[in-house]
Amino acid sequence: MQHLEIADRVATLTLDRPPANAINAAWVAGFHARLDELAARDDWNLLHVRSALRLFSAGADLKDMRAQYGSPEGRAAFQVGVRAMQVLFQRIEDLPRPSLAEIGGHAMGGGFELALACTFRIAAHEIQLGLPEVRLGLLPGAGGTQRLTRLVGRAVAERLILGAETVDGATAERLGLVQWSAPLADLPAAAGAIARRLADLPPHAMAEARACIAAALDPAVDGFAREVSGGAALLETTETRALVARFLDRKG
Template identity: 55%
Template sequence: MFDLKLDGPKAVLTLCRPPVNAINAEWLAGFHALLDQLEGAAGLSALLIRSDQKIFCAGMDLDHVRALFARADGADAMVGDVSEFQRLFARIEALPAVVVCEIGGAALGGGLELALACDIRIASHKAKLGLPEARLGLIPGAGGTQRLTRLCGRGIASRIILSADTLDGATAERLGLVQWSCPPEALEATVEAVVTRIAGLAPAAVREAKALIAAAGDPARDGYAEEREADRRLFDQADTRTRIADFLAGAR
């Protein structure tokens, strides 16, 4: 269902539940267990989430959807499931490491909502991204309406959600849904270059910067004050002093 490889400051989490990485209760529990491990990984700077299937992730398992609609309490059960999706995706979003998502195939419904919880999305030009729930009389309730609107603005979110539009990777980059898009044959190398670059940055600075980017979207937080305190914490870090000394020595 998953394969996790840790390599110093980098980790690669591969989704491997054939054929489409459909999400069910077992999948959610397994992902939570992996996050328990990753949250305790010292020095982790970058986590790559990818798939070994043709599809990145197709969202909720259709067998589970059928079972829900057969239950008298199906609506309450669905809300419970969506809450679990939201909880998992919130943990991914809050992970101190930079989470990079490699989208080589379709990321639809809950699969795209998973990608939206990541910090950086890199897609193949031929990838398919969309939130088609309105076709089924539902909404993208695992954070899709909120994260997509914050990311791309109300207009683009309305296009994708209210018209159930499916985008290719190149269009998704143009609209700001992904940060990079490239030909399929260049995807692996592009992702590796980005992850390696992130892993080479100062881990403490990356953690502070990620938290501050989140503060920019939270009206209850004073991001400017938090920047000052982050600088204070980083100034006396041994790693910071070494990096600055090396930089100044090279600038002579």
């Protein structure tokens, strides 16, 4: 269901559950297993999530929905599955190193919620993405209402979620849903270049910077103090001191 390869400090996780990368319990368990593999290794700086199929992910498995929506017990089981997706996506968001979602096919519902859990997103101009669950009388419950609102603000989140609107990759970039977009034919090369560039950056500095960005969204944390303490911690590392020394030497 997922394949993991590591090269040049990029961990590429390829989604491959035909025909639509639908998310079920086995899919979630497989993703956790790949993350367990990464947790035991230190030879990667970036997780690059992509799909081997025409779709990035269509979201929740329709077979499960058909089986579960007919009874109270089944509906309760479906909610357990949604909670399992929340846990997985939070684990992705909390990874010690950043992640990049390469969205080269439609990403709907849980599929887009997976992408929202990643640090970075790049989408093909031609694909469609969104959280259209309201059309079915549901809501995007695997973190979609929370992450999308934090990402783009209430107005855009309400437009997309309450309006059950899907948008193409170019529009997604304009709205701030993704950081980059490219024509489908150019997407793998563009995503690969971004992944390699990010993987070459010092992971310890990226981790501190990510913590400071998170602090900016947490009213209980003094983000300015977090910047000072994070910067001081970085200056104590041999990696940062070496990088700063080389920079100053080049500047004469």
